[in-house]
Amino acid sequence: MTRRWDTPWIHSERWPRVAEAVIGVLAKCGVTEVTTLHGWTESAFGDSPAFGALQWAEVRCPVSELLPLLRNRQALGFTLGRDDWWWSGLVPEAGQPFELLFCHEGDLHLTTEDEALAERLSAALAALGTRLNPRKLAP
Numbered sequence: 265m266t267r268r269w270d271t272p273w274i275h276s277e278r279w280p281r282v283a284e285a286v287i288g289v290l291a292k293c294g295v296t297e298v299t300t301l302h303g304w305t306e307s308a309f310g311d312s313p314a315f316g317a318l319q320w321a322e323v324r325c326p327v328s329e330l331l332p333l334l335r336n337r338q339a340l341g342f343t344l345g346r347d348d349w350w351w352s353g354l355v356p357e358a359g360q361p362f363e364l365l366f367c368h369e370g371d372l373h374l375t376t377e378d379e380a381l382a383e384r385l386s387a388a389l390a391a392l393g394t395r396l397n398p399r400k401l402a403p
Contacts (some may be wrong), residue, residue, distance in 0.1 A: 265374035266377050268399045271389065278392060282372065285388040286351075286364060287330050293381055294356040295345040297326050300333070303348030306368045308341035315340070345370040355381050372396075 265344060274282055276302070300323045302315075309315055325333050330351075334344075342349070349366040360378035374382060374396065387394040
């Protein structure tokens with residue numbers, strides 16, 4: 265059954281470490297590539313001339329290149345916690361898809377059937393002082 269986990273609101277100063285932790289967990293789980301997608305924006309990113317071409321456009325990215333991609337998008341005005349950015353992929357060791365949403369409302373969402381991924385991410389975020397709370401999705 266697909267499940268969802270959410271964090272509480274994350275302070276802007278903590279977001280870079282959260283992104284690094286997520287990337288580390290994905291790499292440890294054997295994820296080599298994700299598909300990224302930008303959605304709603306609450307920051308200067310929406311004023312960037314590049315935003316129109318990036319919003320709702322899927323971009324495949326190796327996990328090893330996610331931090332450089334993040335820095336590139338930040339140079340365009342993208343702000344973690346103020347803009348939506350989805351990462352989706354497959355955890356090879358579990359054969360399960362996942363979706364992460366770095367949400368414009370300041371929290372992080374994980375949707376997956378892979379309990380091990382959720383446990384690893386929960387532990388990594390707890391080390392940063394952030395909780396990953398389970399939520400049950402309606403059938």
